[in-house]
Amino acid sequence: MIGIIDYGVGNLFSLCSSCKAIGEEAFVSGDASQLAKADRLILPGVGAFEDAARKLNDSGMAEFVRQQAASGKPLLGICLGMQLLFEKSYEFVCHQGLGLLKGQVVPMEGKLPANLKIPHMGWNALQIKGGTLLNGLDGQYVYFVHSFFAEDCEDSLSAVTEYGIPITAAVEKGNVFGCQFHPEKSGNVGLSILRKFAEV
Amino acid sequence: MITKRIIPCLDVRNGRVVKGTNFQGLQDVSSPVELGKFYSDNGADELVFYDITASAEGRKLFTDILTQVASTIFIPLTVGGGINTLDDFDRVLKCGADKVSVNSGAIRDPQLVHDAARLYGDQCVVLSADVKRVDGQFRVFAKGGREDTGMEAIGWIKKCVDNGAGEVVLNSIDTDGVKGGFDLPMLEAVSNAVDVPVIASGGAGCAENFVTLFERLPKVDAGLAASIFHFGQVKIPELKQLLNENNIPVRL
Numbered sequence: 001m002i003g004i005i006d007y008g009v010g011n012l013f014s015l016c017s018s019c020k021a022i023g024e025e026a027f028v029s030g031d032a033s034q035l036a037k038a039d040r041l042i043l044p045g046v047g048a049f050e051d052a053a054r055k056l057n058d059s060g061m062a063e064f065v066r067q068q069a070a071s072g073k074p075l076l077g078i079c080l081g082m083q084l085l086f087e088k089s090y091e092f093v094c095h096q097g098l099g100l101l102k103g104q105v106v107p108m109e110g111k112l113p114a115n116l117k118i119p120h121m122g123w124n125a126l127q128i129k130g131g132t133l134l135n136g137l138d139g140q141y142v143y144f145v146h147s148f149f150a151e152d153c154e155d156s157l158s159a160v161t162e163y164g165i166p167i168t169a170a171v172e173k174g175n176v177f178g179c180q181f182h183p184e185k186s187g188n189v190g191l192s193i194l195r196k197f198a199e200v
Numbered sequence: 201m202i203t204k205r206i207i208p209c210l211d212v213r214n215g216r217v218v219k220g221t222n223f224q225g226l227q228d229v230s231s232p233v234e235l236g237k238f239y240s241d242n243g244a245d246e247l248v249f250y251d252i253t254a255s256a257e258g259r260k261l262f263t264d265i266l267t268q269v270a271s272t273i274f275i276p277l278t279v280g281g282g283i284n285t286l287d288d289f290d291r292v293l294k295c296g297a298d299k300v301s302v303n304s305g306a307i308r309d310p311q312l313v314h315d316a317a318r319l320y321g322d323q324c325v326v327l328s329a330d331v332k333r334v335d336g337q338f339r340v341f342a343k344g345g346r347e348d349t350g351m352e353a354i355g356w357i358k359k360c361v362d363n364g365a366g367e368v369v370l371n372s373i374d375t376d377g378v379k380g381g382f383d384l385p386m387l388e389a390v391s392n393a394v395d396v397p398v399i400a401s402g403g404a405g406c407a408e409n410f411v412t413l414f415e416r417l418p419k420v421d422a423g424l425a426a427s428i429f430h431f432g433q434v435k436i437p438e439l440k441q442l443l444n445e446n447n448i449p450v451r452l
Contacts (some may be wrong), residue, residue, distance in 0.1 A: 011296075
Protein backbone atom coordinates (compact mmCIF):
# COMPACT_ATOMS: atom_id res chain seq x y z
CA MET A 1 0.00 0.00 0.00
CA ILE A 2 1.32 3.40 -1.04
CA GLY A 3 0.81 6.44 1.15
CA ILE A 4 0.77 9.74 -0.73
CA ILE A 5 1.85 12.55 1.55
CA ASP A 6 -0.55 15.47 1.55
CA TYR A 7 1.02 18.59 3.00
CA GLY A 8 -1.12 21.11 1.17
CA VAL A 9 0.73 21.56 -2.10
CA GLY A 10 -0.48 20.41 -5.46
CA ASN A 11 -3.10 18.26 -6.97
CA LEU A 12 -2.92 14.62 -5.97
CA PHE A 13 -5.78 13.30 -8.09
CA SER A 14 -3.67 11.98 -10.98
CA LEU A 15 -1.05 10.48 -8.73
CA CYS A 16 -3.68 8.61 -6.76
CA SER A 17 -5.42 7.45 -9.96
CA SER A 18 -2.17 6.26 -11.51
CA CYS A 19 -1.35 4.14 -8.44
CA LYS A 20 -4.79 2.58 -8.72
CA ALA A 21 -4.24 2.03 -12.45
CA ILE A 22 -1.25 -0.20 -11.72
CA GLY A 23 -3.37 -2.18 -9.28
CA GLU A 24 -1.74 -0.71 -6.21
CA GLU A 25 -3.75 0.43 -3.23
CA ALA A 26 -3.01 4.05 -2.50
CA PHE A 27 -4.31 6.68 -0.14
CA VAL A 28 -3.72 10.37 0.35
CA SER A 29 -3.15 11.59 3.88
CA GLY A 30 -1.57 14.37 5.88
CA ASP A 31 -1.68 12.28 9.07
CA ALA A 32 1.62 10.72 10.10
CA SER A 33 -0.02 7.90 12.04
CA GLN A 34 -1.96 6.86 8.92
CA LEU A 35 1.02 7.26 6.61
CA ALA A 36 3.17 5.18 8.97
CA LYS A 37 1.00 2.17 8.07
CA ALA A 38 1.88 2.40 4.35
CA ASP A 39 4.57 0.09 2.92
CA ARG A 40 6.01 2.91 0.88
CA LEU A 41 5.58 6.67 0.59
CA ILE A 42 5.36 9.19 -2.21
CA LEU A 43 6.29 12.81 -1.57
CA PRO A 44 4.61 14.87 -4.32
CA GLY A 45 4.80 18.60 -4.87
CA VAL A 46 4.36 21.46 -7.28
CA GLY A 47 4.98 25.13 -6.76
CA ALA A 48 7.66 26.94 -4.83
CA PHE A 49 10.37 25.22 -2.75
CA GLU A 50 10.17 27.72 0.10
CA ASP A 51 6.43 27.39 0.54
CA ALA A 52 6.58 23.59 0.32
CA ALA A 53 9.54 23.29 2.70
CA ARG A 54 7.76 25.49 5.22
CA LYS A 55 4.55 23.44 4.97
CA LEU A 56 6.53 20.21 5.41
CA ASN A 57 8.22 21.58 8.51
CA ASP A 58 5.16 23.26 10.01
CA SER A 59 3.05 20.13 9.65
CA GLY A 60 5.72 18.02 11.33
CA MET A 61 5.85 15.99 8.15
CA ALA A 62 9.52 16.77 7.50
CA GLU A 63 10.65 14.96 10.63
CA PHE A 64 8.26 12.08 9.92
CA VAL A 65 9.58 11.67 6.37
CA ARG A 66 13.18 11.67 7.63
CA GLN A 67 12.32 9.00 10.23
CA GLN A 68 10.51 6.83 7.72
CA ALA A 69 13.35 7.09 5.23
CA ALA A 70 15.85 6.23 7.97
CA SER A 71 13.78 3.17 8.88
CA GLY A 72 14.33 1.87 5.34
CA LYS A 73 10.83 2.47 3.98
CA PRO A 74 10.89 3.17 0.22
CA LEU A 75 10.30 6.86 -0.47
CA LEU A 76 9.73 8.44 -3.87
CA GLY A 77 9.87 12.21 -4.32
CA ILE A 78 8.23 13.55 -7.47
CA CYS A 79 9.06 16.91 -9.11
CA LEU A 80 9.27 19.44 -6.25
CA GLY A 81 9.03 16.42 -3.95
CA MET A 82 12.31 15.19 -5.44
CA GLN A 83 13.92 18.59 -5.00
CA LEU A 84 12.91 18.60 -1.33
CA LEU A 85 14.98 15.45 -0.75
CA PHE A 86 18.16 17.49 -1.15
CA GLU A 87 20.06 19.55 1.35
CA LYS A 88 19.17 23.00 0.12
CA SER A 89 17.66 25.12 -2.61
CA TYR A 90 18.64 28.49 -4.00
CA GLU A 91 15.15 29.62 -4.92
CA PHE A 92 15.42 33.41 -4.36
CA VAL A 93 17.42 32.80 -1.19
CA CYS A 94 18.83 29.61 0.32
CA HIS A 95 16.30 27.22 1.92
CA GLN A 96 16.92 23.96 3.74
CA GLY A 97 15.50 20.76 2.30
CA LEU A 98 15.09 17.36 3.95
CA GLY A 99 18.77 16.61 3.55
CA LEU A 100 18.20 12.95 2.61
CA LEU A 101 20.38 13.31 -0.49
CA LYS A 102 23.56 15.23 -1.11
CA GLY A 103 23.19 18.10 -3.52
CA GLN A 104 21.40 21.36 -4.06
CA VAL A 105 18.57 22.76 -6.15
CA VAL A 106 19.34 25.73 -8.39
CA PRO A 107 17.45 27.84 -10.96
CA MET A 108 17.78 26.99 -14.66
CA GLU A 109 17.87 30.66 -15.45
CA GLY A 110 21.34 31.73 -16.49
CA LYS A 111 22.53 28.14 -16.90
CA LEU A 112 20.80 27.20 -20.16
CA PRO A 113 21.57 28.40 -23.69
CA ALA A 114 19.56 31.60 -24.25
CA ASN A 115 17.18 30.14 -26.88
CA LEU A 116 15.68 27.59 -24.46
CA LYS A 117 12.44 28.37 -22.68
CA ILE A 118 11.97 28.16 -18.93
CA PRO A 119 10.18 26.23 -17.48
CA HIS A 120 11.50 23.07 -19.10
CA MET A 121 8.08 21.77 -20.07
CA GLY A 122 7.21 18.79 -22.19
CA TRP A 123 8.44 15.31 -23.10
CA ASN A 124 12.14 14.66 -22.93
CA ALA A 125 14.29 11.52 -23.14
CA LEU A 126 15.91 9.72 -20.22
CA GLN A 127 19.61 8.91 -20.22
CA ILE A 128 20.08 6.28 -17.57
CA LYS A 129 23.18 6.56 -15.40
CA GLY A 130 22.51 3.85 -12.83
CA GLY A 131 20.12 2.69 -10.14
CA THR A 132 17.30 0.16 -10.32
CA LEU A 133 14.05 2.09 -10.64
CA LEU A 134 14.60 3.25 -14.23
CA ASN A 135 16.50 0.20 -15.37
CA GLY A 136 15.80 -0.53 -19.06
CA LEU A 137 14.24 2.87 -19.78
CA ASP A 138 17.18 4.50 -21.54
CA GLY A 139 15.92 6.71 -24.38
CA GLN A 140 12.29 6.62 -23.17
CA TYR A 141 10.35 9.87 -22.97
CA VAL A 142 8.84 11.28 -19.79
CA TYR A 143 6.98 14.50 -18.99
CA PHE A 144 8.73 17.40 -17.24
CA VAL A 145 7.53 20.75 -15.87
CA HIS A 146 10.11 22.61 -13.81
CA SER A 147 12.28 25.74 -13.59
CA PHE A 148 14.83 24.51 -11.02
CA PHE A 149 17.05 21.46 -11.07
CA ALA A 150 19.28 19.45 -8.76
CA GLU A 151 23.05 19.65 -9.11
CA ASP A 152 26.12 18.34 -7.28
CA CYS A 153 24.23 15.10 -6.72
CA GLU A 154 26.60 12.64 -8.41
CA ASP A 155 26.36 10.10 -5.62
CA SER A 156 22.61 9.60 -6.17
CA LEU A 157 22.22 10.50 -9.85
CA SER A 158 20.37 7.77 -11.77
CA ALA A 159 19.22 9.59 -14.92
CA VAL A 160 19.66 12.87 -16.75
CA THR A 161 17.85 14.51 -19.63
CA GLU A 162 19.33 16.89 -22.18
CA TYR A 163 18.01 20.45 -22.22
CA GLY A 164 20.92 22.46 -23.51
CA ILE A 165 22.83 21.00 -20.57
CA PRO A 166 22.37 17.67 -18.76
CA ILE A 167 19.53 18.09 -16.28
CA THR A 168 19.06 15.76 -13.30
CA ALA A 169 16.04 13.64 -14.18
CA ALA A 170 16.13 10.99 -11.46
CA VAL A 171 18.07 10.13 -8.32
CA GLU A 172 18.30 7.04 -6.18
CA LYS A 173 20.13 6.13 -3.02
CA GLY A 174 19.19 3.02 -1.08
CA ASN A 175 15.48 3.30 -0.31
CA VAL A 176 15.23 6.96 -1.34
CA PHE A 177 14.15 7.68 -4.92
CA GLY A 178 13.36 10.86 -6.80
CA CYS A 179 11.99 11.77 -10.23
CA GLN A 180 12.15 15.33 -11.53
CA PHE A 181 9.55 14.36 -14.16
CA HIS A 182 5.96 13.30 -13.49
CA PRO A 183 5.58 9.51 -13.77
CA GLU A 184 1.83 9.96 -13.29
CA LYS A 185 1.75 12.06 -16.49
CA SER A 186 4.26 10.06 -18.53
CA GLY A 187 1.95 7.47 -20.08
CA ASN A 188 2.89 3.80 -19.93
CA VAL A 189 6.55 4.54 -19.23
CA GLY A 190 5.54 6.50 -16.16
CA LEU A 191 3.16 3.78 -14.97
CA SER A 192 5.95 1.20 -15.34
CA ILE A 193 8.15 3.33 -13.06
CA LEU A 194 5.42 3.51 -10.42
CA ARG A 195 4.92 -0.26 -10.72
CA LYS A 196 8.62 -0.80 -10.16
CA PHE A 197 8.51 1.46 -7.11
CA ALA A 198 5.57 -0.56 -5.77
CA GLU A 199 7.76 -3.67 -5.97
CA VAL A 200 10.93 -2.20 -4.43
CA MET B 201 16.14 17.27 -26.44
CA ILE B 202 12.61 18.38 -25.71
CA THR B 203 10.15 17.17 -28.31
CA LYS B 204 7.51 18.99 -30.32
CA ARG B 205 4.08 18.11 -29.01
CA ILE B 206 1.08 16.88 -31.00
CA ILE B 207 -2.20 17.68 -29.30
CA PRO B 208 -5.69 16.53 -30.32
CA CYS B 209 -8.51 18.77 -29.13
CA LEU B 210 -11.87 17.28 -28.13
CA ASP B 211 -14.93 19.52 -27.98
CA VAL B 212 -17.43 18.17 -25.48
CA ARG B 213 -21.10 19.08 -25.31
CA ASN B 214 -23.48 17.42 -22.87
CA GLY B 215 -20.88 14.81 -22.08
CA ARG B 216 -20.25 13.79 -25.70
CA VAL B 217 -17.51 14.63 -28.15
CA VAL B 218 -19.01 16.74 -30.91
CA LYS B 219 -17.84 16.57 -34.50
CA GLY B 220 -18.17 13.00 -35.70
CA THR B 221 -15.30 10.61 -35.75
CA ASN B 222 -14.72 7.57 -37.90
CA PHE B 223 -12.39 5.40 -35.92
CA GLN B 224 -12.47 1.70 -36.40
CA GLY B 225 -12.46 -0.31 -33.25
CA LEU B 226 -13.93 2.25 -30.90
CA GLN B 227 -17.24 1.13 -29.48
CA ASP B 228 -18.44 4.61 -28.77
CA VAL B 229 -16.71 7.24 -30.87
CA SER B 230 -18.41 10.09 -29.03
CA SER B 231 -17.25 9.02 -25.61
CA PRO B 232 -14.62 11.46 -24.33
CA VAL B 233 -13.14 8.68 -22.21
CA GLU B 234 -12.79 6.18 -25.06
CA LEU B 235 -11.57 8.71 -27.57
CA GLY B 236 -9.14 10.20 -25.09
CA LYS B 237 -7.77 6.75 -24.29
CA PHE B 238 -7.44 5.99 -27.99
CA TYR B 239 -5.37 9.13 -28.56
CA SER B 240 -3.30 8.55 -25.45
CA ASP B 241 -2.49 4.99 -26.62
CA ASN B 242 -1.70 6.26 -30.12
CA GLY B 243 0.95 8.86 -29.60
CA ALA B 244 -0.86 12.02 -28.48
CA ASP B 245 1.48 14.02 -26.23
CA GLU B 246 -1.27 15.88 -24.45
CA LEU B 247 -5.04 16.23 -24.70
CA VAL B 248 -7.22 19.31 -24.69
CA PHE B 249 -10.83 18.95 -23.58
CA TYR B 250 -13.01 21.88 -24.41
CA ASP B 251 -16.38 22.22 -22.70
CA ILE B 252 -18.80 23.87 -25.14
CA THR B 253 -21.84 23.29 -22.96
CA ALA B 254 -23.98 26.25 -22.05
CA SER B 255 -26.15 24.76 -19.31
CA ALA B 256 -25.36 24.11 -15.67
CA GLU B 257 -26.38 20.43 -16.02
CA GLY B 258 -24.04 20.09 -18.98
CA ARG B 259 -21.25 21.61 -16.93
CA LYS B 260 -21.80 19.13 -14.12
CA LEU B 261 -21.74 16.30 -16.65
CA PHE B 262 -18.50 17.64 -18.10
CA THR B 263 -16.75 17.59 -14.74
CA ASP B 264 -17.97 14.02 -14.13
CA ILE B 265 -16.59 12.99 -17.52
CA LEU B 266 -13.35 14.81 -16.84
CA THR B 267 -12.91 12.87 -13.60
CA GLN B 268 -13.33 9.61 -15.54
CA VAL B 269 -10.85 10.76 -18.20
CA ALA B 270 -8.26 11.76 -15.61
CA SER B 271 -8.67 8.40 -13.85
CA THR B 272 -7.81 6.45 -17.00
CA ILE B 273 -5.46 8.64 -19.03
CA PHE B 274 -1.98 9.45 -17.77
CA ILE B 275 -0.71 12.18 -20.05
CA PRO B 276 -1.14 15.92 -19.47
CA LEU B 277 -4.71 17.17 -19.74
CA THR B 278 -5.65 20.74 -20.53
CA VAL B 279 -9.21 21.81 -19.92
CA GLY B 280 -10.98 24.85 -21.27
CA GLY B 281 -14.39 26.29 -21.97
CA GLY B 282 -16.42 28.36 -19.55
CA ILE B 283 -13.44 29.28 -17.38
CA ASN B 284 -14.36 32.70 -15.99
CA THR B 285 -13.42 32.64 -12.32
CA LEU B 286 -10.96 31.08 -9.88
CA ASP B 287 -13.77 28.75 -8.83
CA ASP B 288 -13.83 27.43 -12.39
CA PHE B 289 -10.10 26.74 -12.16
CA ASP B 290 -10.63 24.96 -8.87
CA ARG B 291 -13.52 22.92 -10.27
CA VAL B 292 -11.58 21.44 -13.20
CA LEU B 293 -8.25 21.06 -11.36
CA LYS B 294 -9.99 18.98 -8.69
CA CYS B 295 -11.20 16.66 -11.44
CA GLY B 296 -7.65 15.99 -12.55
CA ALA B 297 -6.88 18.68 -15.13
CA ASP B 298 -3.21 19.69 -15.24
CA LYS B 299 -3.62 22.96 -17.06
CA VAL B 300 -6.56 25.27 -17.51
CA SER B 301 -7.18 27.22 -20.66
CA VAL B 302 -8.80 30.66 -20.52
CA ASN B 303 -10.16 32.57 -23.47
CA SER B 304 -13.15 34.90 -23.10
CA GLY B 305 -12.69 34.79 -19.33
CA ALA B 306 -9.33 36.54 -19.71
CA ILE B 307 -10.87 39.18 -21.97
CA ARG B 308 -13.73 39.89 -19.55
CA ASP B 309 -11.51 39.90 -16.47
CA PRO B 310 -7.87 40.82 -17.14
CA GLN B 311 -7.07 40.01 -13.49
CA LEU B 312 -8.06 36.35 -13.89
CA VAL B 313 -4.79 35.18 -15.47
CA HIS B 314 -2.77 36.99 -12.83
CA ASP B 315 -4.76 35.62 -9.90
CA ALA B 316 -4.82 32.06 -11.25
CA ALA B 317 -1.08 32.09 -11.93
CA ARG B 318 -0.41 33.29 -8.38
CA LEU B 319 -2.57 30.55 -6.93
CA TYR B 320 -1.75 27.57 -9.17
CA GLY B 321 1.53 28.53 -10.85
CA ASP B 322 2.23 29.87 -14.34
CA GLN B 323 2.54 26.37 -15.78
CA CYS B 324 -1.12 25.78 -15.00
CA VAL B 325 -2.52 28.77 -16.88
CA VAL B 326 -2.91 28.51 -20.65
CA LEU B 327 -4.04 31.53 -22.61
CA SER B 328 -6.16 30.54 -25.58
CA ALA B 329 -6.45 33.40 -28.05
CA ASP B 330 -8.71 33.55 -31.11
CA VAL B 331 -7.07 36.00 -33.47
CA LYS B 332 -8.13 37.40 -36.85
CA ARG B 333 -6.79 40.03 -39.20
CA VAL B 334 -8.87 43.22 -39.32
CA ASP B 335 -7.69 46.26 -41.29
CA GLY B 336 -4.16 44.88 -41.48
CA GLN B 337 -3.97 44.33 -37.73
CA PHE B 338 -4.13 41.16 -35.63
CA ARG B 339 -7.20 41.48 -33.42
CA VAL B 340 -8.40 39.45 -30.44
CA PHE B 341 -11.84 37.97 -30.88
CA ALA B 342 -14.18 36.88 -28.10
CA LYS B 343 -17.13 34.53 -27.77
CA GLY B 344 -15.75 31.65 -29.78
CA GLY B 345 -14.39 33.95 -32.48
CA ARG B 346 -17.66 35.77 -33.15
CA GLU B 347 -16.95 39.14 -31.58
CA ASP B 348 -14.17 41.60 -32.42
CA THR B 349 -12.88 43.04 -29.15
CA GLY B 350 -11.00 45.78 -31.01
CA MET B 351 -7.84 44.86 -29.08
CA GLU B 352 -4.54 44.42 -30.91
CA ALA B 353 -3.59 40.78 -30.39
CA ILE B 354 0.19 40.67 -30.01
CA GLY B 355 0.30 43.31 -27.27
CA TRP B 356 -2.62 41.71 -25.50
CA ILE B 357 -1.08 38.22 -25.57
CA LYS B 358 2.21 39.65 -24.33
CA LYS B 359 0.39 41.33 -21.45
CA CYS B 360 -1.33 38.08 -20.48
CA VAL B 361 2.05 36.30 -20.49
CA ASP B 362 3.51 39.06 -18.32
CA ASN B 363 0.55 38.48 -16.00
CA GLY B 364 1.45 34.82 -15.65
CA ALA B 365 0.06 32.81 -18.58
CA GLY B 366 2.54 29.95 -18.93
CA GLU B 367 1.59 28.88 -22.42
CA VAL B 368 -0.29 30.34 -25.40
CA VAL B 369 -2.62 28.51 -27.76
CA LEU B 370 -2.88 30.71 -30.83
CA ASN B 371 -5.94 29.91 -32.87
CA SER B 372 -6.03 31.75 -36.18
CA ILE B 373 -9.60 32.40 -37.23
CA ASP B 374 -8.28 33.27 -40.70
CA THR B 375 -6.95 29.77 -41.33
CA ASP B 376 -9.29 27.77 -39.07
CA GLY B 377 -11.27 25.24 -41.05
CA VAL B 378 -9.50 26.08 -44.31
CA LYS B 379 -7.11 23.13 -44.01
CA GLY B 380 -4.44 24.88 -46.05
CA GLY B 381 -1.87 24.91 -43.25
CA PHE B 382 -1.17 26.81 -40.06
CA ASP B 383 -1.09 30.61 -40.03
CA LEU B 384 2.69 31.01 -40.13
CA PRO B 385 2.90 34.84 -40.20
CA MET B 386 0.57 35.15 -37.21
CA LEU B 387 2.40 32.40 -35.30
CA GLU B 388 5.74 33.98 -36.06
CA ALA B 389 4.58 37.34 -34.70
CA VAL B 390 3.37 35.74 -31.46
CA SER B 391 6.31 33.38 -30.93
CA ASN B 392 8.72 36.29 -31.38
CA ALA B 393 6.81 38.35 -28.83
CA VAL B 394 6.63 35.85 -25.93
CA ASP B 395 9.08 33.46 -24.29
CA VAL B 396 6.59 30.84 -23.12
CA PRO B 397 5.55 27.80 -25.21
CA VAL B 398 3.32 28.59 -28.19
CA ILE B 399 0.84 26.04 -29.50
CA ALA B 400 -0.30 26.44 -33.10
CA SER B 401 -3.98 25.91 -33.78
CA GLY B 402 -6.21 26.38 -36.81
CA GLY B 403 -5.56 25.36 -40.37
CA ALA B 404 -3.89 21.95 -40.30
CA GLY B 405 -5.14 19.88 -43.23
CA CYS B 406 -2.45 17.23 -43.63
CA ALA B 407 0.67 15.88 -41.95
CA GLU B 408 2.97 18.00 -44.14
CA ASN B 409 1.46 21.15 -42.60
CA PHE B 410 3.00 20.14 -39.26
CA VAL B 411 6.40 19.57 -40.88
CA THR B 412 6.24 23.05 -42.44
CA LEU B 413 5.14 24.55 -39.12
CA PHE B 414 8.07 23.18 -37.11
CA GLU B 415 10.65 23.68 -39.87
CA ARG B 416 9.72 27.26 -40.56
CA LEU B 417 8.99 28.27 -36.97
CA PRO B 418 11.34 26.44 -34.60
CA LYS B 419 10.05 28.56 -31.72
CA VAL B 420 6.61 26.95 -31.96
CA ASP B 421 6.38 24.10 -29.44
CA ALA B 422 3.25 22.20 -30.38
CA GLY B 423 0.57 21.71 -33.00
CA LEU B 424 -3.07 21.31 -32.08
CA ALA B 425 -5.89 20.03 -34.29
CA ALA B 426 -9.30 18.42 -34.01
CA SER B 427 -11.16 17.16 -37.05
CA ILE B 428 -8.18 15.91 -39.08
CA PHE B 429 -7.35 13.62 -36.17
CA HIS B 430 -10.96 12.71 -35.41
CA PHE B 431 -11.64 11.76 -39.03
CA GLY B 432 -8.42 9.84 -39.36
CA GLN B 433 -7.10 12.03 -42.20
CA VAL B 434 -3.96 12.40 -40.14
CA LYS B 435 -2.96 9.51 -37.90
CA ILE B 436 -0.71 10.64 -35.07
CA PRO B 437 1.80 7.73 -35.21
CA GLU B 438 2.29 8.34 -38.96
CA LEU B 439 2.51 12.09 -38.44
CA LYS B 440 5.23 11.58 -35.85
CA GLN B 441 7.14 9.22 -38.14
CA LEU B 442 7.06 11.89 -40.83
CA LEU B 443 8.28 14.56 -38.40
CA ASN B 444 11.05 12.24 -37.25
CA GLU B 445 12.14 11.61 -40.85
CA ASN B 446 12.37 15.39 -41.23
CA ASN B 447 14.62 15.63 -38.16
CA ILE B 448 11.99 17.24 -35.98
CA PRO B 449 12.27 15.85 -32.44
CA VAL B 450 9.16 13.92 -31.42
CA ARG B 451 8.28 11.30 -28.85
CA LEU B 452 7.93 8.03 -30.76
